[in-house]
Amino acid sequence: MTRPKPISGFPEWMPPQRTIEQYVVDRIRNTFELYGFAPLETRAVEPLDQLLRKGETSKEVYVLRRLQAEEGATDDDSLGLHFDLTVPFARFVLENAGKLQFPFRRYQIQKVWRGERPQEGRYREFLQADIDVVDRDTLPFHYEAEMPLVVADALGGLPIPPIRIQVNNRKVCEGFYRGVGIGDPEAALRAVDKLDKIGPDRVAELLVETAGATQAQAKAALALAEISATDASFADAVRALGVEDPLLDEGLAELVRVVETANEVAPGLVIADLKIARGLDYYTGTVYETQLRGYERFGSICSGGRYDNLASTGTERFPGVGISIGVSRMLGLLFGHDALTISRSVPTCVLVAVPTEDDRPACDRTARALRSRGVPTEVAPTAAKYGKQIKYAERRGIPYVWFPGEPDTVKDIRSGEQVEADAATWQPPAEDLRPVVSGA
RNA sequence: GUGGCUGUAGCUCAGUUGGCAGAGCACCGGGUUGUGGUCCCGGGUGUCGAGGGUUCAAAUCCCUUCAGUCACCCCA
Numbered sequence: 001m002t003r004p005k006p007i008s009g010f011p012e013w014m015p016p017q018r019t020i021e022q023y024v025v026d027r028i029r030n031t032f033e034l035y036g037f038a039p040l041e042t043r044a045v046e047p048l049d050q051l052l053r054k055g056e057t058s059k060e061v062y063v064l065r066r067l068q069a070e071e072g073a074t075d076d077d078s079l080g081l082h083f084d085l086t087v088p089f090a091r092f093v094l095e096n097a098g099k100l101q102f103p104f105r106r107y108q109i110q111k112v113w114r115g116e117r118p119q120e121g122r123y124r125e126f127l128q129a130d131i132d133v134v135d136r137d138t139l140p141f142h143y144e145a146e147m148p149l150v151v152a153d154a155l156g157g158l159p160i161p162p163i164r165i166q167v168n169n170r171k172v173c174e175g176f177y178r179g180v181g182i183g184d185p186e187a188a189l190r191a192v193d194k195l196d197k198i199g200p201d202r203v204a205e206l207l208v209e210t211a212g213a214t215q216a217q218a219k220a221a222l223a224l225a226e227i228s229a230t231d232a233s234f235a236d237a238v239r240a241l242g243v244e245d246p247l248l249d250e251g252l253a254e255l256v257r258v259v260e261t262a263n264e265v266a267p268g269l270v271i272a273d274l275k276i277a278r279g280l281d282y283y284t285g286t287v288y289e290t291q292l293r294g295y296e297r298f299g300s301i302c303s304g305g306r307y308d309n310l311a312s313t314g315t316e317r318f319p320g321v322g323i324s325i326g327v328s329r330m331l332g333l334l335f336g337h338d339a340l341t342i343s344r345s346v347p348t349c350v351l352v353a354v355p356t357e358d359d360r361p362a363c364d365r366t367a368r369a370l371r372s373r374g375v376p377t378e379v380a381p382t383a384a385k386y387g388k389q390i391k392y393a394e395r396r397g398i399p400y401v402w403f404p405g406e407p408d409t410v411k412d413i414r415s416g417e418q419v420e421a422d423a424a425t426w427q428p429p430a431e432d433l434r435p436v437v438s439g440a
Numbered sequence: 441g442u443g444g445c446u447g448u449a450g451c452u453c454a455g456u457u458g459g460c461a462g463a464g465c466a467c468c469g470g471g472u473u474g475u476g477g478u479c480c481c482g483g484g485u486g487u488c489g490a491g492g493g494u495u496c497a498a499a500u501c502c503c504u505u506c507a508g509u510c511a512c513c514c515c516a
Contacts (some may be wrong), residue, residue: 005489008507051516059441060514084516114516117441119509279516303515310516355474383474390476395467403475413476 009116009124011332016345021127021331023437024158025109028129028325031154032107035146037131040106042088045079050091052080060115062124081113085130086304086322090311093134093318102318103135103143109327121298121332129154130304132322134311139319141254144286144306145261147323151290151302152262152269154325159439160334161293163302165269166228167258168276168287170305171251172238173224179245180220186281187211192225193277200226225275231263232256234272251285258286284308288323292330295337301330343436344397347376349428350410351393352402354383359404366402369423375433377402399432 006012013021033039051061064079082088085108093100109129118124131150133143148165155163173192177185191206198206200222207218220241227237235252255272262270278287285306292301304323311318334340350370352363363379370377378398380389386403390413393401402421403409410426411418 003487003489006507053516060516087516114514115441116514117512119511122515279514282516299515353475385472386475387472388474388476392476394476401475411475416475416477418475 009118011123011125011328013335014345016342017331017335019345019347019435020335020340020342020437021327024331025127025129025327027158028154028327029107029109031150031157032129032131034153035105035131035150037105037107037150040089040092040108041110042082042085042092042108044081044111046082046088046091048078048080051083051087053087062113062115083114084112085110085128085324086132086307086310089130089132089322090134090318090320093311093320094313094316097136097316097318103133103139105131105133107131120336121301121329123328123332126326126328128324129327130322130324132320134318134320137317137319139306139308139321141257141285142261143321144254145258147286147288147304147321148258148262148270149265151323151325152266155302156266159340159437160330161295161339161439163269164271164291164293165262165302166271166273166276166289166291167255168272168274169251169255169258169285170283170287171247171285172255172274173251173277175245175248175251176224176238176241176243177221179243179248180217182207182217182221183212184210188213188221189277192221192275195222195225195275228271228273228275230259230268230271232260234259234274238274254285278303278305282307282310284319286321292333295333298333301326301333337440339440341438341440343438344399345435346378346396346398347435348378348393348396348398349375349433350377350400350402351389351398352377352379353386353389353404354380355404356383359383363404366404366408366423370402370426373427375428397435400428 045064048061048063061083062081064081089106089108093104107130109127111125112128113125115124116122131147133139133146148167151165152163173189174185177188182188188207188211191203191211194206195203203225204215204218204222207213207221208215213221220243223241224238227234229237235256238248238252259270259272276287276289278289283305285308287305288303289300290302292298295301302323302325304321306319306321308317308319310320331340352367354360354363360379360383367377367379380392390401394413399412399414401411401413402423403411403418407420408423409418410421
């Protein structure tokens with residue numbers, strides 16, 4: 001029998017890491033609900049044509065197929081695992097528009113799948129935590145300013161490095177490109193997005209080669225991309241470039257509002273960064289990317305944007321804005337750098353020692369009494385010597401060992417302090433009740 | 441999907457021109473007939489990632505494959 005091996009890109013964390021993940025997800029979920037987002041879970045699969053509706057990245061979609069699929073099965077009816085939570089949500093809104101009240105605020109925390117080549121913080125199966133707001137026909141702009149605040153609140157209470165959310169607005173780029181006469185705005189966006197990686201010279205070359213820009217146009221696009229600021233001053237820098245376009249003006253006004261809204265609540269959280277592009281299609285307004293301070297080189301852990309055409313039937317339109325926290329990605333990076341620790345590897349707060357097997361029923365009663373008051377408790381596996389029972393607790397980080405006797409005593413094995421205790425009333429200090437997650 | 445690097449004990453790693461698989465820490469047992477950590481004694485716990493090839497002989501050389509990681513691609 002060969003020992004089973006891991007599958008590339010499908011990480012399985014150990015209980016301490018999973019405990020941390022649950023803690024993080026709880027924090028995120030509670031925050032989302034604090035802002036009034038309603039819970040939603042969509043099925044894992046979507047019709048393949050739905051998934052591929054936008055973009056030609058079909059390579060990365062996992063397709064679902066029965067082992068005994070019929071020979072003549074057509075591709076039309078095949079199913080794919082969802083690769084994000086926005087596309088399934090858009091489908092859900094269209095499907096259930098009649099039952100929903102708009103604007104509709106929902107959160108979704110689910111696994112998604114992408115057939116990418118894995119590396120640290122980048123997996124084929126991973127967890128995302130997503131919020132979106134959609135409305136019918138038109139979506140008020142102010143929701144675009146709200147997204148970063150929710151994310152900052154959710155992540156701000158966690159023992160992780162501070163985040164910085166980079167924002168841009170598609171209208172700024174597209175208006176600007178139109179203003180200077182660049183023919184292929186999408187190609188231009190794609191080129192400009194690489195600025196940090198390949199530098200201004202290569203971006204200028206790309207702009208000429210792929211976006212059909214002249215040298216002067218490339219220079220202008222590059223000048224725009226190099227602008228960034230944590231306050232509204234970026235708008236002056238853009239206007240100083242002397243490009244005139246109504247869409248540009250609209251985008252600038254929106255981006256200023258996003259930045260100023262954030263600065264009022266959380267100064268330094270948001271930075272306007274005009275090279276941020278995100279995916280090629282479907283974003284139409286504000287776009288977000290998020291860096292963990294100190295982990296900038298690992299890319300964005302949270303991203304999203306405004307979309308106007310994702311959910312539409314032709315007659316009805318449901319514009320939306322959303323942002324998604326890459327939970328697995330963020331935790332994978334932090335775990336990889338030993339930047340998160342937990343005080344114990346199991347939930348157990350108290351181990352009830354067992355003097356002899358004849359005493360086990362009494363020990364079980366003690367455990368039940370503690371559990372009934374919310375103290376996570378387990379009973380020692382065997383009536384081994386007390387030294388071994390204490391070691392059992394120590395190896396797992398369990399802080400307390402309960403010794404049956406006349407009277408019962410409980411020992412804090414970290415300090416060695418042992419006191420008389422009654423299982424009907426004893427309570428550990430609040431900080432010992434659950435494992436504590438902390439930064440390294 | 442393309443290319444590079446890495447893979448030896450639970451962890452960190454050593455292993456010479458191919459010649460009996462090692463160290464530290466961790467862990468297990470005992471000293472300790474019942475309260476751990478210090479100390480002493482004892483124990484190597486391994487499919488050298490896997491499969492195949494070359495060879496008298498492979499952790500070592502060759503091929504394939506799996507996994508991790510890095511750079512691309514992509515990031516909906």
